[in-house]
Amino acid sequence: MADNDFSKARMRELLSRIAGFLVPGQRQLLGLEEVMAVIKPKSEAYRGVVPVPVDRIVGSEGRYRDFARGFLPKHDHLRPRWVRVDLAHYKDIPLPPVRLYELGGAYFVRDGNHRVSVAKMKGAAEIDAEVISLSSEIRIEPDMTLEELKKAVIVYEKAQFYEHTRFGALTGDTELDFSSPGRYDEIMEHIATHKYYINEDSTVEIGMDEAIVSWYEKVYRPIADTIRAERLAQRFPGRTTSDLYAYIVKHWGTLKKRYGLQLPAAEAARDFSARYGKDFWQRVKAFFTGA
Numbered sequence: 001m002a003d004n005d006f007s008k009a010r011m012r013e014l015l016s017r018i019a020g021f022l023v024p025g026q027r028q029l030l031g032l033e034e035v036m037a038v039i040k041p042k043s044e045a046y047r048g049v050v051p052v053p054v055d056r057i058v059g060s061e062g063r064y065r066d067f068a069r070g071f072l073p074k075h076d077h078l079r080p081r082w083v084r085v086d087l088a089h090y091k092d093i094p095l096p097p098v099r100l101y102e103l104g105g106a107y108f109v110r111d112g113n114h115r116v117s118v119a120k121m122k123g124a125a126e127i128d129a130e131v132i133s134l135s136s137e138i139r140i141e142p143d144m145t146l147e148e149l150k151k152a153v154i155v156y157e158k159a160q161f162y163e164h165t166r167f168g169a170l171t172g173d174t175e176l177d178f179s180s181p182g183r184y185d186e187i188m189e190h191i192a193t194h195k196y197y198i199n200e201d202s203t204v205e206i207g208m209d210e211a212i213v214s215w216y217e218k219v220y221r222p223i224a225d226t227i228r229a230e231r232l233a234q235r236f237p238g239r240t241t242s243d244l245y246a247y248i249v250k251h252w253g254t255l256k257k258r259y260g261l262q263l264p265a266a267e268a269a270r271d272f273s274a275r276y277g278k279d280f281w282q283r284v285k286a287f288f289t290g291a
Contacts, residue, residue, distance in 0.1 A: 002086035006079050009121050013072035029067050030059030032101060032108040034146055038153050038181055041103060041134035049097050051126040052107055054119050058142050060109040061101065071117040078114070085118045097128040106140035107131070153181040161187070170209055171216045177240045186246060191215045219265075223248055226266040235277025248272045 060067065068074050073082055088095055098112025107129070109116055119127045138152050158177070161167060161184040168174045176187070195211035206214070227233060227244050236244060252268035263271070 002083045002090060003079075005086050005118075005121060006073065006082050009073050009082070009117070010076070012070075013068050013074055016068055016070070016072060028145070029064040029069055029071065030106075030108070030140075030144075030146060030149075031064040032059055032061040032103075035059065035103065035108070035140070035149065036134070038146070038150055039103065039136050039138055041136055043135045045133045047102070047131040047133055049128060049130050052100060052102075052129040052131065054116070054124050054127050055142055056105065057100065057107040057109065057116050057120075057127075058140065058144070059106070060113055063109070063113040067113060067117060071113065071120045073117060082114050082117060085114045086121075089118065089122065097130050100129045100131050102131050102133040104136040104138050104140035106142065106144075150181055154178060157181060157184045160184070165212060166209070167212060170212050173216065176242050178242050178246075179238060179240055180243075183242070183246060190219070190249065194219060219249075220245060223265050223269055226269045230270070230273070232269060232273045232277065235273055237278075244269075244272075247276075251275075 057071070058069075066074055066078060073079075085095065087093075095115055098115050099110040100107045100112075101110060102108075110132075112129075116127065138149070138156055140149060144152075154177075161176075162174070165188075167176065176184075178184070191208075191212055194215040195206065195208065198211065198214060199205045223245050224241050227241050227248075232244060233239060233241060239247075248265070248269045251272040252263070252265060255263060255268060255271065
C-alpha cells in the first residue's frame with residue numbers, strides 16, 4: 001500500500017506539472033534561502049515542539065528542488081525513504097517531530113521533508129514540529145509564489161518609506177515605485193549622501209525634510225524627466241522610471257570613476273540606454289533565442 005501511495009503522489013505531481021505548464025512558478029516549492037533574501041528576518045525565537053497546520057508548510061531549507069508545491073515528490077529516487085515513512089504510518093510507529101522554521105505565518109522544513117510529503121498526501125490536518133520562528137512583517141500565504149512575495153515586500157517597503165519620510169507630502173510624488181525589494185534603502189542612502197554634501201558647503205545644517213526636497217528637485221526629477229521624455233523605459237521592459245533612475249545613477253558614478261567623464265545626468269542616462277537597452281527587434285530576437 002505504501003508503494004502504491006508513492007505512485008499516486010508521483011502521478012499527482014505529473015498532473016500538476018501538466019496543469020501548471022504555462023505558470024511554472026505556481027508549482028515550485030519555496031526555498032527558504034530565497035525567501036530570506038527577500039524578507040531579511042532580523043531575529044529568531046525558539047518555540048519548542050508544537051502542532052503545526054500541514055497546509056501552512058510551504059517550503060524547505062534544502063530539499064525544495066526535490067518536491068513540487070504541496071510536497072509532491074518530483075523524482076523516483078525519493079521512493080525508498082518516502083515508502084518507509086508511509087509504512088510507519090500504516091504500522092502506527094511513532095515518528096519524531098519534524099523540524100521547521102516559521103516565517104510570516106508559513107513554515108519551511110529544516111528536517112523531515114518526506115514526513116511532511118506523506119502527511120500532506122494523507123490529508124493530515126496537523127503535524128508535530130520543533131519550531132524556530134524568524135521575524136517578519138510580511139505574511140506569507142500558502143499559495144504565494146516567490147514573485148508574489150517580492151511584490152508584497154515592495155508594497156510594504158514603499159508604505160514604510162512614505163510614512164517615515166513624508167516623501168509624498170514633501171514632494172507631491174507618490175509614484176516612486178520599484179520592481180525589486182531593497183531599493184527604498186538605496187534611496188535613503190542617496191538622500192543622506194546628498195544631505196552630507198550640501199551641509200559640507202553650508203554654515204547652517206539643513207534637516208532631512210529639506211534634504212529630501214533638494215534631492216528630489218536637483219537629482220531625481222531631472223533624471224526621471226529625461227527617462228520619460230526620451231521614453232527610455234521602452235528599452236527596459238518591466239522596469240519602472242525609479243528602477244532606471246537607480247541604474248543610471250550607478251552607471252553615472254562608474255563613468256566618472258573609471259573614465260573621468262564629467263557628463264551631465266541626461267547624457268549618462270542616454271549612454272546607459274544605448275549600452276544596455278533593447279529595442280523592439282532585439283527583444284523579439286531575445287524571446288526566440290533565450291538570450
